[in-house]
Amino acid sequence: MNNAIADIRQDYRLRSLNETDVAADPITQFGSWWKEAMHSQLEEVNAMTLATVSPEGKPAARIVLLKDYDANGFVFFTNYDSEKGRDMAAHPFAALVFFWKDLERQVRIEGTVAKLDAAESDAYFHSRPQASRIGAWASPQSTVVxxxxxxxxxYETMQARFASGNIPRPEHWGGYLVTPTMIEFWQGRPSRMHDRLVYRLQDTGGWTVARLAP
Known part of the structure; x- marks a missing residue:
């Protein structure tokens, strides 16, 4: 074993997380942690790992950016024809992970995934910088070039095509909503005795909260 790697460790001591500290609803609890993360001025605070499963059953993960969240779930945008888009078309489930190192916190989310409606995708697409909108047309994401x-x-071809500045959203690009069925809040603690509180959606529509061993 490479001890230079194996010996890398950090003891977490900033905070604790108790059942009495959290909201009854996990989205409300996420909102509380999100505000703290924003106020802490973390870089790329909205960066999250997105995990999907291929049509062949192979897992894949990559970083994407959270663009919105509400009571319905968590939103991100991408190319529908990308590898992750093909994965979600085959298996409409996803997992998300936020890791806010400076707060010694992690949030894990699992749930179902579906495309946003065209109007919502249009609205976000037209809010993007012009260069990014051109990039969505220019890049055949996940294909070999x-x-x-x-x-x-x-890119230059698309730049010339849309020189007028009127850039419609490509049909192959848009948003996804991850509707959670499980959300776990992880707070680092000393000696690897971390706090883990997990919310699980019940068939009745309510949420249960339980503590998991670290």
């Missing part, structure tokens, strides 16, 4: 030059030529 010959080299960087090919990508740059594709």
């Amino acid at each position: 010959a080299d960087r030059e090919e990508l740059e030529k594709r």
Whole structure:
């Protein structure tokens, strides 16, 4: 074993998390932690790991950006034809993970996933910088390209095509909503005796809260 790697560790001591500290609803609790993360001015606070399963049953994970959340769930945007888009078309389930290192906190989310309606995707697309909107047209996300030059030529072609500034949303690009069935809040504690409180959605529509061993 490489001890230089194996010996990397940090003892977490900032805070604790008790059953009496949390809201009855996990989205409300997420909102409380989200506000603290925002006020802490964390870099890329909305970065989250998105895990999906391929049509062949193989897991894959990557970082995407949270763009909204509400009582219905968590929203992100991407190319529908990308690897993750194909995964979610085959298996409409996803997992999300936020890791806010400076707060010694992690939030895990599991749930079902579905495309947002076209109007919501249009609204967000048109709020993006022009360069990003052109990029959504130029990039055949997750497909093999010959080299960087090919990508740059594709971008230049689309830049010329949309020189007027009128850039519609591509049909292959839009938003997804992850509707949670499980949300876990993790607070680092000393000696790896971390606090873990998990909410699970019941068939009746309510949520239960339980403590998990670390």
